[in-house]
Ligand SMILES: Nc1nc2c(c(=O)[nH]1)N[C@H]1C(S)=C(S)[C@@H](COP(=O)(O)O)O[C@H]1N2
């Protein structure tokens with residue numbers, strides 16, 4: 497699983513990061529273009545190939561399947577210089593290799609503070625204590641006796657696109673936007689478990705604690721806990737991966753990833769937030785005046801074009817071109833996505849295809865005939881509450897450049913006439 501093609505390596509963008517808009521729009525129609533070729537001169541179809549000739553492996557060869565060898569470059573990647581130690585680090589979902597809205601389990605980005613805990617489910621316990629009528633402990637078997645629900649939700653780390661606050665930095669949507677995954681969870685509602693224990697009236701906050709070596713804790717307001725949170729044990733139909741918190745994790749729909757405690761072992765009900773210190777120092781957004789934005793839990797509306805992009809250039813040349821990307825909002829469904837080919841001067845509505853679910857990723861397409869001219873491509877999403885994805889300049893005007901978290905600004909890729917793409921900003 498180590499073969500990487502050249503284009504998948506992270507390359508530093510050249511320094512022309514702030515382009516002014518000056519290219520011709522590329523949407524001019526080449527009416528006769530088709531995405532096919534003449535049948536003669538194609539031995540791949542006219543001659544018998546090995547796979548036509550010989551039988552393949554039997555059904556006993558791969559009891560648990562993995563992707564075909566030609567897809568070995570479709571992997572999570574990390575940026576070694578980003579963090580001091582791979583145990584407290586992050587890797588990134590290869591968004592440019594995916595389609596549809598569901599992230600395959602083996603490709604979900606990982607973020608952990610003390611490595612992946614490996615927990616025997618038979619030994620795992622989840623405790624509810626604090627301001628409850630009755631403190632309770634659940635085994636995994638106990639949890640599976642509560643009524644179950646299925647929901648697809650995105651999980652985005654608050655630091656996704658964090659490097660980009662200071663201008664175009666990383667050359668590929670895997671690195672600029674890959675701290676996100678979108679998975680179908682199966683679990684029981686947190687409300688059910690809390691009702692079983694009986695939350696006392698003063699119980700306004702919930703402390704969620706992980707069983708990993710970081711003993712990660714996060715405070716969650718009771719209102720959210722009783723609204724739509726899940727205690728999940730399956731993702732995309734199968735058991736959680738160890739990296740994602742096996743045997744059980746907290747799902748906090750639409751809210752920043754750090755609250756989705758993995759390897760969940762304890763839920764303590766209290767009358768005020770615990771991690772006050774943590775929340776004021778770490779997961780806050782520093783403003784230009786030195787003040788911090790607190791309790792910025794919701795992940796605002798955001799989108800990115802995944803193809804073409806720096807890791808996925810337009811190798812096919814002029815003619816019919818499928819531009820695609822993903823959009824999401826922590827406030828509900830995506831209402832619409834617009835695409836610009838000229839750095840934000842002109843916008844056209846993209847086509848959303850696939851399920852449109854609240855707080856879940858949406859897939860959009862924009863089909864056009866590329867005339868081979870340079871493009872500055874952007875996507876701009878609007879959610880069902882009417883929030884529109886801002887430009888990076890608008891975000892900086894409001895929050896300055898000291899921030900790391902919550903960068904939902906519009907991303908620009910510069911497509912050159914040879915089809916290669918680069919991370920840039922337009923001003
Ligand atoms: N127990 C525990 N839970 C955790 C973390 C952790 O280090 N330990 N990291 C958090 C952070 S910062 C994020 S962004 C998400 C990442 O979830 P993932 O690894 O499934 O992508 O998990 C959160 N839950």
Ligand SMILES: [Mo]
Nearest residue numbers: 653654753754
């Ligand atoms: Mo995170």
